[in-house]
Amino acid sequence: MTSYDLLIVGAGALGTFHALQAAQAGLRVLLLEKDRYPIGATVRNFGQVVPSGLAGRWFDYGRRSLDIYRTIQQETDITVRANGTIYIASDPDEWTLANELHDRYQRLGYGSELLTKAQCLDKYPSLQPNYVVGGLFFPDELSVEPEQMIHRLIAYSQRKYGIDYRPGSVVIDCQPNSSGAVVTLSNREHFQAKRVLICGGHEVRLLFPDVLANAGLVVSKLQMLLAEPVAGLRLPGNILTGLSIRRYEAFQECPSYANLTAQYPEHLIELKKWGIHILFKQAVDGSIIVGDSHEYAEATQAEDLGYHTQDFINDLMLAEARRIVTFPLTIRKTWAGFYSQTKAEIFEHAIDPAIQLITGIGGKGMSSSAGYAEQNIKQWFG
Template sequence: MPSYDLIVIGAGTLGTFHAYHAAKAGQRVLLLEKDRYPIGATVRNFGQVVPSGLAGRWFDYGRRSLEIYQEIQQQTDLTVRQNGTIYIASDADEWALANELHDRYQRIGYTSELLSKTQCLVKYPSLQPDYVAGGLYFPQEMSVEPEQMINRLLAYVQQKYSVDYRPGSVVIDAESNSAGVTVTLSNRTQFQGGRVLICSGHEVRLLFPDVLAGANLVVSKLQMLLAEPVAGLELPGNILTGLTIRRYEAFQECPSYANLPTPDNLAELKKWGIHILFKQATDGSIIVGDSHEYAKATEAEDLGYHTQDYINELMLAEAQRIVTFPLTIRKTWAGFYSQTKDEIFEYDVTDNIHIITGIGGKGMSSGAGFAEATIGRFATN
């Protein structure tokens, strides 16, 4: 039976970065993925690495993640582009929050720049002038192409650090024994590991379903849109908007957030958890979104796998209030991720079987730094 120091179950961003850090530290690592390639939240997102929107330890993990992405990008092309993030405030309340967050980041040495309305329109001429009150810019933040990034990272950890990656491997059991943990696949193949880490995303029924059923995990369903390229259009970096300022955790910690009113024209958007973001892919297409609907993880089917035209129309109408270029939709999709009120779900089934899931929408921005900390903690145990 093949034996490893660490077996990671789930090859999304969270699982793969845990495998990367463990292998980099000299461990023999097996990485198992139930599908032929990752198809979950890791590839159904904007590909924005934006620690600025995170709070608490997740900001710290995000800040470290920027460094990790840069380190790997110097070795292999993960599609990482340090092209910055802008939050566009649309009214005085959002602008006040932008100023407060800027002040906080100035105190801790995280580079940000306040841009006037005129400066925003010079840097981002495709914005609707009537929308813009000002902007908060983070030059060090990044974007990636999600599907390309994870597949290139998987190739890199195999080639550089000899991670044994096995897609199409459905794990049905992990059982502790005197030698560590035995992992069994659906085809009855078995592997031995000193430690097993389960990064199962929003999948809560294959392994330790009783544990995950009691974890108070919630699945969020997101709708996103892909618009056709527009001739001559260049959108530098990640463009986040007033609704994002009203939603992201970093702004919620600002002094004036508690008294933030919701204008009547935003009430229906808020009901569906909509905040508008734009990111231009390397082929010129434009990702627009997103919305948020919620269900208990054990009742995720209730969300359905369809997309609602009504939600897409709400997003498009708000997007066209923000930008001047036309949005001709090529395709729409739904993404799913699990989250918990406790920031993330971490559970030790035994001393050497660990579940880590429910990172929510923070995985792309902070997963690399978080995984490094987790592997470091394991090393000291």
């Protein structure tokens, strides 16, 4: 039976960054993925690395993640683009929050710039002038191509650090033993490891379902759209809007946030009901990702959300998007993404000293997994 220092179940961003950090520390690592390639939340998102929207320790992990992404990109192309992030405020209340967050990040030494309406329209001429009050720009933040990044990161980890990656490996059992833990696949193959980390995303029924059923996990279903390229259009970086200011954790820590929630504008109430906040990210081929919405169900009842997209939610998003930008939005495809989250920021649970469950990272994975994984590997292995 082959033995490893660390065996990781799940090759999304969370699992793969743990594998990379462990391998960089000289450990022998096995990374298992139940599908032929990752198809979960890691590839069904905007590909925006935006620590600016995070709060608490997740901002710190996100800030460190920026450095990790840049370091890897210097060695191999994992699709990282350094075009920054902007939040477009659409009314005075949102602009107040943007100013307060700017002041906070100035004190923390995290680079940000307040842009006037004229500066926003100069930098992003495709914005509707009557939407824009001002902008908060983060020049150091990054974009990646979500359908490509994880594959390139895994390949880099294999090539440089010798990670043993085995897709199409369905783990059906994990049991502690005197040497750590033994993992069993559906084909009855066994692996021994000193430590096992399970990063199964919103899958809660294969391994330790009794623990996960009582973890307070909720699955969020997101609807997203891909618009056709527009000749001559350039949308640099990550473009977030007033609804993002009203939603993201970092703004919720600002002094004026309570006033914002008490005075929700009438035209945004239906959007709030479906968890909609409008973001734009242009892919390298010129197509534009637009979204997203949020519907919720208990993790053990995720099927209730369905795997279809609802046209009326897409229509709500498109109507608001057209209120924000001037270019035509011709939709090429739509899709639903799913991720698990918990009120406790993340679910971290030791089944045994050798077996750790980590899931429920919510929408923070792309922005903060790299820094979070680095901290965990240092803590576990020294």
